[in-house]
Amino acid sequence: xxxxxxxxxxxxxxxxxxxxxxxxxxxxxxxxxxxxxxxxxxxxxxxxxxxxxxxxxxxxxxxxxxxxxxxxxxxxxxxxxxxxxxxxxxxxxxxxxxxxxxxxxxxxxxxxxxxxxxxxxxxxxxxxxxxxxxxxxxxxxxxxxxxxxxxxxxxxxxxxxxxxxxxxxxxxxxxxxxxxxxxxxxxxxxxxxxxxxxxxxxxxxxxxxxxxxxxxxxxxxxxxxxxxxxxxxxxxxxxxxxxxxxxxxxxxxxxxxxxxxxxxxxxxxxxxxxxxxxxxxxxxxxxxxxxxxxxxxxxxxxxxxxxxxxxxxxxxxxxxxxxxxxxxxxxxxxxxxxxxxxxxxxxxxxxxxxxxxxxxxxxxxxxxxxxxxxxxxxxxxxxxxxxxxxxxxxxxxxxxxxxxxxxxxxxxxxx
Amino acid sequence: xxxxxxxxxxxxxxxxxxxxxxxxxxxxxxxxxxxxxxxxxxxxxxxxxxxxxxxxxxxxxxxxxxxxxxxxxxxxxxxxxxxxxxxxx
Numbered sequence: 459x460x461x462x463x464x465x466x467x468x469x470x471x472x473x474x475x476x477x478x479x480x481x482x483x484x485x486x487x488x489x490x491x492x493x494x495x496x497x498x499x500x501x502x503x504x505x506x507x508x509x510x511x512x513x514x515x516x517x518x519x520x521x522x523x524x525x526x527x528x529x530x531x532x533x534x535x536x537x538x539x540x541x542x543x544x545x546x547x548x549x550x551x552x553x554x555x556x557x558x559x560x561x562x563x564x565x566x567x568x569x570x571x572x573x574x575x576x577x578x579x580x581x582x583x584x585x586x587x588x589x590x591x592x593x594x595x596x597x598x599x600x601x602x603x604x605x606x607x608x609x610x611x612x613x614x615x616x617x618x619x620x621x622x623x624x625x626x627x628x629x630x631x632x633x634x635x636x637x638x639x640x641x642x643x644x645x646x647x648x649x650x651x652x653x654x655x656x657x658x659x660x661x662x663x664x665x666x667x668x669x670x671x672x673x674x675x676x677x678x679x680x681x682x683x684x685x686x687x688x689x690x691x692x693x694x695x696x697x698x699x700x701x702x703x704x705x706x707x708x709x710x711x712x713x714x715x716x717x718x719x720x721x722x723x724x725x726x727x728x729x730x731x732x733x734x735x736x737x738x739x740x741x742x743x744x745x746x747x748x749x750x751x752x753x754x755x756x757x758x759x760x761x762x763x764x765x766x767x768x769x770x771x772x773x774x775x776x777x778x779x780x781x782x783x784x785x786x787x788x789x790x791x792x793x794x795x796x797x798x799x800x801x802x803x804x805x806x807x808x809x810x811x812x813x814x815x816x817x818x819x820x821x822x823x824x825x826x827x828x829x830x831x832x833x834x835x836x837x838x839x840x841x842x843x844x845x846x847x848x849x850x851x852x853x854x855x856x857x858x859x860x861x862x863x864x865x866x867x868x869x870x871x872x873x
Numbered sequence: 874x875x876x877x878x879x880x881x882x883x884x885x886x887x888x889x890x891x892x893x894x895x896x897x898x899x900x901x902x903x904x905x906x907x908x909x910x911x912x913x914x915x916x917x918x919x920x921x922x923x924x925x926x927x928x929x930x931x932x933x934x935x936x937x938x939x940x941x942x943x944x945x946x947x948x949x950x951x952x953x954x955x956x957x958x959x960x961x962x
Contacts, residue, residue, distance in 0.1 A: 494933040498941060508940070510933050526936075532961075575959060595955050610955030620915060629954035664954040670928070674911045676920050680928050684950045734951030736928050746925045754948035762948035770925055778925075788947055817947055829934070841931065849945065863941065867933050 490514040494867035501860040504534035504571060520585045526597075528577035535568040537856050539814035540649070540698040540719045541797060542567045567855055569696060573638075575601045589616045603695075605634040612666075623670045631662040635691050642695040645723030646808050649698055652721070658691025676740040681733070688728040697722040699814040703800040717800065722813040724793065730756040746770040754788075760818070762788035768829075776833035782845065784825035791818040796853045816854035823849040827863065841867045 496508040511527040579597035586592075591614045599606040610629035616622070635658035636642060644652035664686035671679050700719045706712040736750035752764040763786070770780040793811035803809065827845025834840070845863040913921070920926060929935050929952065943949050944961030 492933055494937065496937045508937060510936060512932065528936075577959075597955065599959055601959065604959060606959065608955060612954070619912065621912065627954045664950065666950075666954050672913050672918070672921060674909050675913050675917050677909070678921055678926060678928065682951060682953075684954070686950065686954075730950065732948070732951045736952075738926050738928055738930075740920050740926055746930075748928075748930070752948070752951040754951070756947075758947075760947045762946070764948065764951075786942075786946060786948075791947065817945060823946065829931075841934070843934065847941075847945075859945075861941075861945075863937075865934060865937055867931070 488516055489872035490869065491872070492867065492869040494865060496863070496865040498864075499862045500534065502535075503568075503859065504532060504536055506530055506532045522583050524579075524581040524583070526577070526579035526581075528575070528579075528599075530575040530577075531573075532575070533572045535570050537816050537854065538567060538569045538696065538698045539700075539722060539816075540567055541700040541702065541716045541855060573602050575599060575604075589618075589620075590614070603636050603638045607632045608662075610664075621672050625666075625668040625670070627664075627666045629662075629664045631660075631664075633660040633662070633690075634658070635660060635695060637695045642691065642693070643721040645693060646720050646812070649719040649721060658693070658695065660688060660690035660692060662689075663687050677737065678739075679735070679737045681735050683731075683733055685729070685731040688730070690726060692726060692728055693722060693724040694813075694815060695721075697813060697815050699795065699812055700797045701800055701803070701805075702797040707801060714797070714799075716797075717805070720798075720808075722815065723808075723811050724813055725758070725811050728756055728758055730754070744772045746772075758818075759792040760788055760790070762786065770829075778829075778831045780829040780831070782825065782827050782829060782843075784823075786823035786825075788821060790820040790852070794818040794853075796855075814854075816851055816856065816859075819854045820852040821849055821854075823847060837871045839869045841865075841869075 490513075492510075492512040494508075494510040496506070496510070498504075498506040498508070507530070509527075509529045512524065514522060514524045516522045577597065577599040579595060581593055581595040583591060583593040591612075593610075593612040595608075595610045595612075597606075597608045597610075608629060608631040610627065612625065612627035614623055614625040617624075639654075641654040641656060642658045644655055647653070664684065666682055666684045668680060668682040673679055698719050699722050701717040702714040703717055704710055704712070704714050732752055732754040734750065734752045736748070739747045741747060746769070748766070748768040748770070750764075750766045752762075754760070754762040754764070765785045767783045768780055770778050772778055791813070793809065793813055795809070795812050795814055797814065798808065798812060825845055825847045827843060829841060829843035831839060831841040843863070843865045847861040847863065849859045849861075851857050851859075924930055935952070939949075939952075940959065940961070944959065
């Protein structure tokens with residue numbers, strides 16, 4: 459009876475929790491352990507191997523603690539934002555063996571990259587009278603050139619009928635940004651010249667308000683509104699931007715000469731908002747449909763739409779196959795430039811802000827893949843997924859990026 | 874390797890289409906879900922309490938996806954707040 463009561467309590471808790479990994483608790487007895495290995499590989503670019511471990515334990519009828527561990531290794535090359543063929547820059551310095559970036563041999567447009575990341579998160583959730591839940595969390599993430607410390611709290615309350623749940627959450631993050639050699643470059647300084655400034659600091663405040671509703675015995679829906687603010691150093695200390703001059707001022711299609719290359723410069727503030735809707739529905743044949751849509755906008759003039767669709771198809775013996783399709787599209791930031799055109803800015807002039815980071819370009823992305831899972835005797839679950847992601851950029855030097863995702867996970871519940 | 878994966882979308886399409894019952898099942902979804910509102914009692918929530926009916930049904934997959942898309946796209950968030958940041962490239 460105690461076990462059933464606990465299951466019901468945590469199942470109710472998990473209906474609306476904003477914690478990304480709270481779903482474990484829906485089946486949690488005294489302990490739940492979930493581990494995962496992820497391999498992410500871009501075509502001729504970055505490779506990431508990620509280990510994730512989560513431990514959840516119920517310390518009382520109303521309290522549970524969750525600990526997350528993440529370890530990443532990252533290597534490969536990434537577009538710097540500069541164009542190929544600039545004679546003036548040859549290397550992005552990094553101490554031998556210290557990780558960070560260095561210019562790839564024979565190309566100025568990509569930079570070699572190597573780093574590791576260790577992240578730890580701890581959450582405590584308290585349930586009161588089975589209708590109120592509050593969660594407190596903290597996390598820290600450390601890389602050779604980035605440190606992040608975050609705190610968050612989420613509150614959820616069911617109506618007396620338990621049909622609707624209202625929730626609110628707030629999170630703050632404090633980040634330290636630097637190059638692997640320390641410090642940050644002077645914005646718009648000539649590449650390889652200029653002062654090295656102190657480490658960049660960044661404060662992020664995020665809030666979220668949500669409503670979840672039970673539509674019927676097989677359908678659950680959610681709407682969230684999120685808004686957040688970044689203040690501080692939002693520039694990427696490794697990204698570059700080139701100045702160009704048209705070969706023929708009357709014919710842009712004739713090409714251009716690349717002149718100097720500079721460090722990029724971004725605004726020191728960014729306000730972001732989004733509306734997110736999701737629905738989960740179990741069909742008449744016990745397949746489960748998950749759909750979500752997000753509309754995002756910010757004051758850098760980036761607007762994006764994201765649609766996600768998964769259909770979990772049930773087979774015999776607790777075996778599942780789940781096709782997945784994700785469609786993404788965004789507009790460019792208002793300070794994104796392919797290059798600083800000399801015809802617009804002159805030989806030495808600059809816009810107020812400027813970046814050639816491909817992630818600030820207008821682009822679209824498509825994810826296609828599937829997830830296979832198998833439950834074992836009620837307490838174990840093995841999952842494997844394979845996905846391909848393709849991003850297509852409107853203006854960036856590299857107009858396509860293909861990535862492969864492979865993830866293998868296993869979860870075990872303990873009495 | 875990537876060229877071999879290009880037919881993946883076709884394979885998935887065939888997978889979904891492999892059973893007429895599944896396609897018919899999907900076609901009933903809209904009618905069964907949003908247009909079939911009922912006041913569900915606590916003892917009628919057996920299906921809703923199951924793990925695969927949670928809005929985030931695989932925490933580690935969501936966690937990994939958030940990291941990937943945060944690193945590669947300008948838009949972030951929507952599902953929740955909190956978690957460690959990164960200087961991803």
